[in-house]
Amino acid sequence: MPNAKKIIWKGVDDMPEMAVSIASMRINKTASWRNLKPIIDYNKCKPCGICWKFCPEPSILLKEDGTPMIDYDYCKGCGICAEECPRNAITMHREER
Amino acid sequence: MKKVLMGNHALSYGAKLSRVQVIAAYPITPQTQVVELLSEMCADGELDAQFVKVESEHSALAASIGASAVGARTFTATSAQGLALMHEMIHWAVGARTPVVLGNINRAMAPPWSIWTDQNDSLSERDTGIMQVYCESNQEVQDTVIQAYKVAEKVLLPCMVVLDAFYLSHTYEPVDIPEQKLVDKYLPPFNPPYKLDPKDVHAFGGLTDAKWYYELRYKIESAMNRAREEWKKADDEFGKIFGRRYGLVEDYRCKDADIILITSGTITGTARITVDILRDKGKKVGVLKIRVFRPFPTDKVREMLGGAKKVACIDRNISFGQSGIFFEEIKSALYNSSHRPPIWGYIAGLGGRDVTPETIKEIVKRTEESDRPEDLIWIGLKK
Ligand code: SF4
Ligand code: SF4
Numbered sequence: 001m002p003n004a005k006k007i008i009w010k011g012v013d014d015m016p017e018m019a020v021s022i023a024s025m026r027i028n029k030t031a032s033w034r035n036l037k038p039i040i041d042y043n044k045c046k047p048c049g050i051c052w053k054f055c056p057e058p059s060i061l062l063k064e065d066g067t068p069m070i071d072y073d074y075c076k077g078c079g080i081c082a083e084e085c086p087r088n089a090i091t092m093h094r095e096e097r
Numbered sequence: 098m099k100k101v102l103m104g105n106h107a108l109s110y111g112a113k114l115s116r117v118q119v120i121a122a123y124p125i126t127p128q129t130q131v132v133e134l135l136s137e138m139c140a141d142g143e144l145d146a147q148f149v150k151v152e153s154e155h156s157a158l159a160a161s162i163g164a165s166a167v168g169a170r171t172f173t174a175t176s177a178q179g180l181a182l183m184h185e186m187i188h189w190a191v192g193a194r195t196p197v198v199l200g201n202i203n204r205a206m207a208p209p210w211s212i213w214t215d216q217n218d219s220l221s222e223r224d225t226g227i228m229q230v231y232c233e234s235n236q237e238v239q240d241t242v243i244q245a246y247k248v249a250e251k252v253l254l255p256c257m258v259v260l261d262a263f264y265l266s267h268t269y270e271p272v273d274i275p276e277q278k279l280v281d282k283y284l285p286p287f288n289p290p291y292k293l294d295p296k297d298v299h300a301f302g303g304l305t306d307a308k309w310y311y312e313l314r315y316k317i318e319s320a321m322n323r324a325r326e327e328w329k330k331a332d333d334e335f336g337k338i339f340g341r342r343y344g345l346v347e348d349y350r351c352k353d354a355d356i357i358l359i360t361s362g363t364i365t366g367t368a369r370i371t372v373d374i375l376r377d378k379g380k381k382v383g384v385l386k387i388r389v390f391r392p393f394p395t396d397k398v399r400e401m402l403g404g405a406k407k408v409a410c411i412d413r414n415i416s417f418g419q420s421g422i423f424f425e426e427i428k429s430a431l432y433n434s435s436h437r438p439p440i441w442g443y444i445a446g447l448g449g450r451d452v453t454p455e456t457i458k459e460i461v462k463r464t465e466e467s468d469r470p471e472d473l474i475w476i477g478l479k480k
Contacts, residue, residue: 015313017290
């Protein structure tokens, strides 16, 4: 995989035709505006993968054994995972800034 | 090989000959048969494509954009409210620079419900950046799909191939279906510069601030501008291989004409016949058909209309509060030109009302007799 690059163009002539950048999402972390942080209670979680399926970003990663992990670099705090978890294992907490 | 095809099936054949790889569509009258035939072709193994069933037109175009982004040649088709539901995704296809080809069968917008033709559906997408080509015959429909992929994939913009409901969609005409190997020679496989590919990761269409959004819009306009030349090239090359050419505009007896009629779609054929009748009576009339509407062939229009004494534009559409939309476009193309003939704007045939030689004779007569151009004339309005 190529290294992530910050988008630096001089002008229209050296820009790509479309808004496309090389792996820039590795640098461009999008979680800075999260107000509510989902936290998984692993005592309650019986890895079913439902949160992973519903996360719109997608910011939930699954370990080999299916345990979900939240990627806080990109999670936007929408709370969909908490809403969908059938075991109520995910709770939302106000971010401290 | 010649076959007798309805306009809808001419679209399907155009897509098949272009070897589309993904088709996503939702049925709506009068478009339904386009995708019916394509799904049959997929099921029979005649066409090696994925047929994606979706729950709405919005999803149909969304799926098409996704497929195009991974580098698949993609086709969809719709009409009227279906096209309106695609509206958001048309902007997306343009911004994402995905060269999807979309067949639109012109159907009047509801309410009141109508399944008959007029152009307000496609013309409402005028400012999105999708290319638009208006066809006059089923042969032209099939050929235009093939040309559309050629141009769209060069400039990375989607393209709408437009035909009249029923007058073309359900009317059977002989269509020459070219050999696949000739089409393959004309249209190489699609190979976009950037693909959605997990082995070569890119971020697509991410948040772009004011520092670069403006430049990306400029890129779209430059692509549209290049597309004028590409349409000409694609049409010339098509002519060399298949023996048929259509032009960005097509003129008929315009050279020494005092009055030039502007038409699009099937009204053109009727106008040609009427011009012949009037010419026999010594009236110098010609027809200029606008085929490629986006990008607008400004230079061609200026060149063709430069010598006319009067111009009469026939619009099967209306921009409420202004005038006919082709009229508006022609007028604005001429404003900065050195020769500006006066233009009369006629609204005709909305909701599929027949535009007959009599209608066109009336338009010519009215233009002839009038010495002051008018923007908005309703022709055949029942009083
Ligand atoms: S809060 Fe939203 S974005 Fe964050 S992990 Fe849950 S579903 Fe994904
Ligand atoms: S939905 Fe709940 S139980 Fe299922 S994996 Fe996610 S956190 Fe665990």
